[in-house]
Amino acid sequence: MGKVQAPKRNQTIAARRRRWAVLGFLGPNLIGFLVFTIFPISASLVISFYEWPLLGDAVAVGFKNFLRMFTQDPVFWQISFNTIYFVVGYIILNLVVSIGLAVWLTSGIRFAGLFRFVFFLPVVAPMVANSVVWRLLFVPDTGLFAAALATIGIEAPNWLGSPNWAMPSVILMSVWAGFGYNMIIFIAGIQAIPASIYEAAEIDGVNAWTRFRHITFPMISPSIFFATVMTLISALKVFEQPYILTGGGPGSSTTTIVFYLYQQGFQNYDLGYASSIAWMLFLVIMFVTAIQFWGQKKWVHYA
Template sequence: MATDTTTVAPPGLPSKADRVGRRPALRRDGRFAGIFLAPSLGGLALFTLFPTAMALAISLFDWPVFGERKFLGIDNYTQLLNDPVFRRVVLNTALFVVLYVPLNLVVSLGLAVWVGPKIKGRQAFRVLFFIPVMTPMVANVMVWRLLFQPGGLLDSGLESWFGINAPNFLGSSAWAMPAVVAMSIWQGFGYNFLVFSAALDQVPQSQLESAQIDGAGPLQRFRYVTWPMITPSIFFATTMTLITSFQVFVQPFILTQGGPGVATQTIVMYVYNQGWQFLTMGLASAAGWVLFVIIMAVTAIQFVGQRKWVQYDV
């Protein structure tokens, strides 16, 4: 008597015949997915991966724009580490990040909490606060330069109202970086404001009302109800703001030209100067890769640390 050896799949799971039958469809879907992804992948390879690899290769050479190119190995990186100007530039960038990121997050989150569902005209406030983000950076910087310069609006206002003169914000090594930070916060807080505003709209009002009935005050409701629910958005905003702040260029380039001296020169400005003023592409590429490593390290620390404070299952 013949015995049926056909394997019966457990309930809820596809049988072997079903899985074999699906393979042609999966291969066909994979081919179509590859066709649709090809333009994006080609653009990524051509405009991102290839320039990144070329920058790494150039950083190992003495690579003038014109003239003979010579392989140096890691000499460019050694020169950067021994360059007091580059060390000061790294410190300037770190100072900008330390000042800008917390202030940006505090201002944007505070305004997002203020422009809550009970505020009249909250849509108008959202548009108003986002306008600086949409305005061209160069135009914003030029307006702030007129504001900060001696005899400008700020100096004239302090003199007429209080009888005092404002410090030379753009010409003082003590005030130049705070001026760049202030301008940058005004320019960029609107993006995080919208991120936080959208996150706050997702907090269930029923939970806030329940906490209020239980006697929780506004700060307690924010600390124990709102904050845990918006930590993913805070993590996203913090990470993106850190990455962009390390790449700051336009604000100090136009406001102070990196001065006075090198008081506001950043790493990206250093890369620009080495590459397009001194035409030392090898050194510029090495500085760019140093910046890349710094950003990657900070981002990795962010992703490791977020396990302790970001709550995705609230």
């Protein structure tokens, strides 16, 4: 009996050692996740129920910050509209450009690898650097865009100083900086489609648009769904572009929710109200993402 129990005891000791080894490897990341993610998120939820100035005593106010957001803040709804404006424009242009270029780059053109590198390069460049460069391009009189339009006799608008042009300019810059990520995803999806399907379509005389509509789009729909979800989340959190390009102006025409959160928390030192805005945005992202996952059953086709 002693000989039978000894191997079991050894196995138990070995399993315990493996568990401790796993905990040893996971421990630093787990501690970092708890300290720098879970704790700040939990703290922000608590702070949202307080009137919490950066300097001074915190006072519990319940849901007053949330009521203030929806009923008393004179600019909140305009900022929400600005965010929706950016999200819709950015997502549509980003997906159209990235899908179009992905189809073009997988059509057998020369130097496709070079073009992929060039188009993806803005994604890995810092967003702040991209924004600073585009701010110089948008200079009304001496910028590159103004000079290009002047050559054909068109006077360039005040791109970043006009309420009508500021948000489209921010969207344009953001699309340039971000479409390369989705483009790579779509290229991978298109290359995974069996070539025999396209060959059969060509034999039947199917034109390029019909091939895209009935073959390419349905078969890369999982990639499109993933790209749409991730692009929507990143668009709702936009901050650097309006901060660098326009400072939220002119007026509040390019101020987004995250930018407004920053202003309330770190310029007005109203941490309670800033936390309530953050949690409102979190709930919106969760709700919209849930709708996307619910609606994918109607148009996403998994092989």
